[in-house]
Amino acid sequence: MNTPALTCFQFSITDHVAHLVLSRPEAMNTMGPVFWRELDGVLATLHQGNAARALVISSTGKHFSAGMALDVFGGAIHLDDASPEGRAAVTDLLAGLQATFTRLETLRIPVIVAIQGGCIGGAVDMVTAACIRYATQDAFFCIQEINIGMVADVGTLQRLPKLVPLAVVKELAYTGRRLPAAQARDYGLVNAVFDTPEACLAAAMQCAKEIAAKPPVAIWGTKQVIHYARDHSVDDALRQMGWVQGAIWSNAHVREAVTAMKEKREGRFPPLAELRDF
Template sequence: MNTPALTCFTLSVTDHVAHLVLNRPEAMNTMGPTFWRELDEVLTALHRGNEARALVVSSTGKHFSAGMSLEVFGDAILLDDASAEGRAAIADLLAALQATFSKLESLRIPVIAAIHGGCIGGAVDLVTAACIRYATQDAFFCVQEINIGMVADVGTLQRLPKLVPLGVVKELAYTGRRMPAARAREVGLVNEVFATQDECVAAALQCAREIAAKPPVAIWGTKQVIHYARDHTVADSLQQMGWVQGAIWSNAHVREAVVAMKGKREPSFPPLAPLRDFGEK
């Protein structure tokens, strides 16, 4: 897998598990222009490659992330609200940011977020695009945008209602209150809460290793079906299920899984096919 040199993250791949770590603790892992560019490049590389079969996203320092860096809407990118043309351009700018986090959701492999400390503003946008969320007992979640006079706009208000009751979404989005990890687990935002960051990351990596041991194409199909069912009727989703199963069914995979289970050994499955653009030589 060819990945770019990174300044906001570290990336490793071990035993088919990718581990992406936010690595600007001195800046509370805020999301500046370089963050967005590097994250987009990393997710594209992971999507097109086939070495990683699951992705864990964790962080460093006091907080998982304090959200959007002020420089994104400061000197780096000036939002023009003085004209219709300028305001129209805001929508296109936001679409680019939204597309990056949407790559987490559409990634061919599952994504597990290991969250500690503050998960604030844009960080909530990020983790709601993950498949599974683990948190430390000191973690908290805050839809910070309302506290600075704006609407959360990079995915929180679209994905959070799919994860927790609507009244909880409205309470967080209208008040900008902090939701502690215990409450987040109670309402279903996080799967598990751990005493320490090390325990949280270890659990996320263990879950990722379990996923990586399954047939990658079956994991791919499962992710497709779950997301489709979330957004469609039962009847439509059952029909799509038939198409997906017909596309990826493998007698060899089922046989290998059963034989390995009986033989008390780890199964072996082929990776997903790497992706190439039509424009590539």
């Protein structure tokens, strides 16, 4: 799989596990225009290809990410509030940013995030679109947007209420307070907390390795069903479950999985089909 040279990230795939690393610690891994373009491109490539069966996102430096780069609001992206036409354009601009993080949610493979230090503003938007979140004991989450006079607008207020109690979301969103990692774990936002960034990343990579050993199409189906069930009634979700299972059922995959367990080896399963543009 060919990916262009990146300036905001490091990217690699090893043993079917993709690893995307935020790599601008000197700028606290803030999210400027290049960040969005590069992330969108990497996720599109991963989605269309079949080399990776899980994605781990980690970071460098003291903080996971301080969110949107402030220079974005100083001219890198022009937000015109002087006319209804300009304000309408803000809506469409936001739709593009939202779509990039939605790619994490709709990616054909699971996404695991290893978070250290601050996960602030846009970074909360980002990690709430992932499947699994691990954090260091010094990590914290902050809906920073309210502190700079705006509403969080790229996914936090839509996804966080699906993950933690609504009253917690309101407290964080109204006050801009920090949510420490231990509390985030207690609320269910974080799966586990680790002493060091190295231990946190190792756990994320181990989880990804375990996922990569399963039949990719069954993992794909599981992700589809979980997300559909989150947003639909039980009856609708059960019906969708039947459609998905009927579409991807494989006696051969089940036999191979059972045989691999008995023989104490990893199963051998085909990758997802590559996607081709028209």
